[in-house]
Amino acid sequence: MNTQAALVAQGVGKRFVIKKAGRTVVALDDVSIEVKTAALTALVGPDGAGKTTLLRLAAGLMVADTGTMTVLGIDAAIDPQAIQNRISYMPQRFGLYDDLSVQENLDLYADLHAVPHDVRGKRYKRLMEMTDLGRFTSRPAGKLSGGMKQKLGLACTLVRSPELLLLDEPTVGVDPLSRRELWEILEQLVREENLSVLVSTSYMDEAARCAHVAILHDGKVLAQGTPESIRNTAEGLCFAVTPPADEAPRHLQARLLDDDKTVDAVPRGGKVHFVRTRAAVEQDDPDVANLLGTSQAEPVPPTLEDGFMLALRSKVQRDLSSVASVAMSTPTRALKADETVIEVRDLVRTFGDFTAVDRTSFSVSRGEIFGLLGPNGAGKTTTFRMLCGLLPASSGTLRVAGHDLRKARAHARQQIGYVSQKFALYGNLTVDENLKFFGGAYGLSGTHLRERMAAVKSQFELDDSGHAQAGLLPGGFKQRLAMATGLLHAPDILFLDEPTSGADPLARREFWRRITALAEAGTTIVITTHFMEEAEYCDRVVIQDAGKVLALGTPAEIRRQAGETDAQTFDMEQAFIGIVEQNRKASRGGSREAA
């Protein structure tokens, strides 16, 4: 065998039988990958791609149906314990004991791995320095923030230097600042301890930092190799174009994406970044000029995501223009200029002596896409819940669709559609039954309800799945059904709480194509997201941290506030990190002066 590989999977297959539905799900199908020693390998893919299954097979927690999984030269099906003695594994939920303190969690794993006591002192000191948890050693793990839990989970896997480290989506649900810190720790470990790491992620930018990348989709390897090799498949196909001053980037992006010779198009840094098919580029792409109008596209170097999209679209055929055309079935509202539909002034929400939202003010106009961004614990969920009328405000003014939420909450709710992160659907009801129920809850009945159900079903391409049980639908369908229920009563305002978490890039493009079409038809959209690049689709965003508004404006204004110049351009993630860090530094400096 190859001595350079810490892990070799050969033709691995794994299927699960879902007894209730009487069908089998293929989690992995003939997957062959290699993890090199002393390097980072990324397993990229959306939810349901098979990442967790592959990691569990490697950790000896599952046995493959077909193929062989060899870890450190040991067959995982034959002697899993021998593998488990030598590797470390962090499951998605970190595996921490909430009742035990940071120190006790570390001690437990050090005892189990037989780390000698004289080595521990030095090792702990180093781990605490890296993770910045030194001040919290006596705090129960259950009382740590999400980002800190994730770092402690990592520290527990590193009480000794494992021969292979398996991390299952360590950054899911974690804000950009914490994500960046975690990756710095990983890179440092690989550099200093020659650690071999296999990490799964749904973020392309994280995969781009690894030496080797394997892209999983529907249980199959879509592409693998160095980030460069995957990126280079899109060489010469990538362009950037600046839209005219009177056009939002997302309009140009939508037009490009609807064209069947476009592989991908996303708004980025005020421009639109797009990838054309190789066939189109080789024929000098005569159609692109029509799409671009007066603007001029310039070639740009490809990113890993471009290579991924190229590979994905060669496998998955999906006509995105149909998505937009049916999206128009929601009744169009006349757009009055600058009509304010949400007005928030000096909004405060306290829980005991903790201020979750501190004097927040902003307003949203009709047809606007408004984004709420912020690190974990910033107060965006609290703000969001107050806007939907799910949580009363402690003080301040809150007007939604012309109703004072503090007085006429029921009236305001009639104008609001809400899609929660977990998609509040009844799993054992069918698609039609869910729609009927939510329609009834919004007071729709008879012919009107039937008409609206037919409209949203065609809008979200659910026509053929009316009798399917909602709980058994694939993730993307569930999201569409959740959106459909939220729009049944044709609300003025649609609230979306992290709707794209865990969705694959193509599904996210599709989602945003629908959202932009809805906004054009006059529906106001308020959305929270962890994907900073998605802020580019928003007309305006607000960035919160520690309950306070740090920045409010168009994506371009936010980037400028973060210190963007013509010489140095930022993407939204850099801008976000820049603004949050500036503010934290300033407030720390301020408190030091006060002391």
Added chain:
Amino acid sequence: MSGGFWRRLLALTRKEVKQLLRDRSNLMMGIALPAILILIFGYGLSFDVKNAPVAVVMEDHSVTANDMIAGLRLSPYLAPTVVNSMHDAERLMLDRKVDAILRLPSDFSRRLGLGDAHVQLILHGSDANTARTIEGYVQSALAQSTVLQGDRAGASPGASVGSVYLEQRLWFNEANTSTWFLVPGLIVLITTLVGAFLTALVMAREWERGTLEALFVTPVRPLEILLAKIIPYFGVGMIGLLMCLLAARFLFDVPIYGSLWLILLVSVFYLFVALGIGLLISAVTKNQFTASQLALVTSFMPALMLSGFIYDLRNMPLAVQVVGRILPATHYMEVLKSLFLAGNLWPVILKNCVILIGYAVVVLAAARLKTRKLIG
């Protein structure tokens, strides 16, 4: 076993004890709930009748009749109220102010002299158990009075000729106090609660929260994980047992005729059975809600209903009896009751101990086989 076994077991046990002490819900269920059960079953739930209200209709106002009533008054179990007419007595009965009517007819003392006295006792039959108990008390109180009167009239022994009296004797629970047989049952319940229910819950919690997934990918062996759960909860179960024993001795004055050591020994056997059931349930369900339901239905409820704790198994339909006989709790109950109230009956002890040890071996082995380092 490898050299790491003791080190890892110690680390895991230490972790388990810390979690047990910090999680208030565990302590509530392990210590506070047994204490509450002891008090409820000891004081609240009792089949005894004390100060039962009885209406006495005196149609005979002779001294003899009055003496007879005085005898009733002396009984700690009865609280007689004298009324003037049968009509009044009936009304009291209908209002459920009294549980029984005792009627002494106008010719009572005359016919008593002839040795042919009759009294009428009417019982409120809605609670058959209580009614039967009151019947017994009235009977024995009247009998005592008759004997007393016969002694007093010693000069003329013929006065009590023909009045047959019954002397009741209860074996193994001379006082006929229900606490005496409730306490052994309580021990069974509490051991089941801690052993099966609480253990199933804490183990299922580890499956559910994904902490086991992380623990599996270490040198830890499944046996060590199970032992580390058994050790602290064995301790909690023994604390519950000791609380019951102390309450039995000092709170309820239950006699312990058998050996205390034997009681402890059979309890250890049963506690292992209960722990095994708890661990087996959690390994199969891997979910707190299902595990708690299953533990309740398969161990706690049967221990309450079918072990002979409240209802005598022999009065049940055959099918239920068979189920009852299968339950380990029934065997523990049987041996505990005989140890408390009858003494060291070796055949009973040996038979039930062998059965309990057999159960312990089977369920613990099954729990070990079902706890594998596999997910899904």
